[in-house]
Amino acid sequence: MNGVSEETFDNIEEIKSQARQVFDGLWEAAELSEGEILVVGCSSSEVAGHRIGSWSSEEIGKALFETFYEACREKGIYLAAQCCEHLNRAVILPREAAGKYGFPMVNVVPQLKAGGSFATAAYEGLPQAVAVEEVKAQAGIDIGDTLIGMHLQAVAVPVRMKVKAIGSAHVVCARTRLKYIGGQRAAYSEKLRG
Numbered sequence: 297m298n299g300v301s302e303e304t305f306d307n308i309e310e311i312k313s314q315a316r317q318v319f320d321g322l323w324e325a326a327e328l329s330e331g332e333i334l335v336v337g338c339s340s341s342e343v344a345g346h347r348i349g350s351w352s353s354e355e356i357g358k359a360l361f362e363t364f365y366e367a368c369r370e371k372g373i374y375l376a377a378q379c380c381e382h383l384n385r386a387v388i389l390p391r392e393a394a395g396k397y398g399f400p401m402v403n404v405v406p407q408l409k410a411g412g413s414f415a416t417a418a419y420e421g422l423p424q425a426v427a428v429e430e431v432k433a434q435a436g437i438d439i440g441d442t443l444i445g446m447h448l449q450a451v452a453v454p455v456r457m458k459v460k461a462i463g464s465a466h467v468v469c470a471r472t473r474l475k476y477i478g479g480q481r482a483a484y485s486e487k488l489r490g
Contacts, residue, residue, distance in 0.1 A: 344356060360417075
């Protein structure tokens with residue numbers, strides 16, 4: 297298939313290690329609670345050193361999904377996988393999370409060139425995976441400039457990471473916080489988070 301990588305990568309363990317370091321750094325900064333959502337957008341093409349959307353790698357998508365899913369299970373949070381733009385950046389997540397947060401489900405199955413390798417791996421690997429058009433996640437990891445901002449609840453705050461790339465892909469992370477309202481006389485709690 298045109299635009300699908302058939303090569304094997306000898307640096308998969310390094311890619312997985314970088315991904316886990318990014319997760320751990322964001323986990324520390326975001327202070328997520330059990331049952332909250334981490335959204336991940338991932339271009340396997342960019343990880344492999346190609347232009348986004350041009351070289352989808354099943355191997356990279358699966359390796360990154362397994363790394364993030366294992367980390368999320370350890371921490372008791374939900375993993376949500378953003379699809380590529382061919383599916384209008386729909387999100388794959390467990391049915392349980394969609395129900396808990398009231399996200400309306402849509403009928404679509406991601407594939408390598410219509411959804412992307414990471415979302416395809418998530419659809420195959422998450423328990424009772426479903427697609428939704430939009431989530432409001434409490435934190436996010438953007439691998440390869442996939443633009444996950446639409447899936448973060450307000451207010452998104454950038455998190456500076458020590459690891460700035462996974463493979464060849466640029467990485468940007470964010471956590472969220474509650475909106476500040478009330479003006480100059482208002483007092484704010486440091487204990488509450490979005």
